[in-house]
Amino acid sequence: MSTVEIRDVRKSYGAHAVLHGVDIDIADGEFVILVGPSGCGKSTLLRMVAGLETITGGTISIDGRVVNGLEPKDRDIAMVFQNYALYPQMTVAQNMGFALELAGARKEEIKRKVDHAAGILGLEPLLGRKPAQLSGGQRQRVAMGRAIVRDPKVFLFDEPLSNLDAKLRVKMRAEIKALHQRLRTTIVYVTHDQIEAMTMADKIVVMQGGHIEQIGTPLDLYDNPRNMFVAGFLGSPAMNFLDGVIVGEEGRFVELAGAGRVTLPGRIPTATGSAVIVGVRPEDITISDGDGIVGEVVLVEPTGSETHLAVRVGGQDLVVVLRSRMALVPGERVNLSFDESKFHLFDKGSEERISVARL
Secondary structure, three states: OOOEEEEEEEEEEOOEEEEEEEEEEEOOOOEEEEEOOOOOOHHHHHHHHHOOOOOOEEEEEEOOEEOOOOOHHHOOEEEEOOOOOOOOOOOHHHHHHHHHHHOOOOHHHHHHHHHHHHHHHOOHHHOOOOHHHOOHHHHHHHHHHHHHOOOOOEEEEEOOOOOOOHHHHHHHHHHHHHHHHHHOOEEEEEEOOHHHHHHHOOEEEEEEOOEEEEEEOHHHHHHOOOEHHHHHHOOOOOOEEEEEEEEOOOOOEEEEOOOEEEEOOOOOOOOOOOEEEEEEOHHHEEEEOOOOEEEEEEEEEEOOOOEEEEEEEOOEEEEEEEOOOOOOOOOOEEEEEEOHHHOEEEEOOOOEEOOOOOO
């Protein structure tokens, strides 16, 4: 078993608190991604699991053993950094086997493990090269291979793809996911890129300001965000937010500021007059023939398979994702229809999600 338990973990630098009592359970073989904006505490938390940062309060356990006081080498973890951290004077094979050499492993065992990891990662032709002779993606695979040969209980990844170009990031995402499916080792992965989190994780931990906002599977967080921060952070393009007021005798409608009335997907009889925020994802808005809310096209961005629009409605720009190609130009007026069954409703004051059934 390779479980990780994080209990009420806190971190302060003097009077400055960075983490405010974090609780996370990571199951054996689970791929968990810590995601959030820069400065939210995700990398600090990962470094605390690794033993590279001291813990101000709480406990971190690996396989039921509290590791707060253990040195990194005694935690049976392997960490992959964003800057690769390869020794420039060593070959690929030497970089991958160096930790085993330091541990006193026999040469035959080192070669066997290095060859095995190289086979998994497609590095066999590169074993004799030095890091300066490798591309960014190849260096990242070497860093991953160095972790694999140690056969750790837990892999830790600290924004490993942030230095790669967009095309290579897509390729490396697939390689890391395939590696996890093959090894089934527990992985804790940090990124600020929500696309990485959505496409790779078994479970996502969304962080902000040293707090956990929500934990769940990618689709659960996407479909049922707990608050406006999670709703706006996950999804590309981001969710649209519209100010509104609950109206109607049974509270089934929302009057959107400057944009007309829309219907809620349920009855909320006690909420008439409540100020709310309506969230609607760009893919849940379509261009209609004569019905819906009128807006003015501000920007057209064709991407090939999709067309992204910015449409001004009531003084606010909404992002719309169209699956089909349309010959639209800035300044043109269009009618927008919403998939009202997929509305997200948030309290105006707290920004917490409102269940239509209990409003």
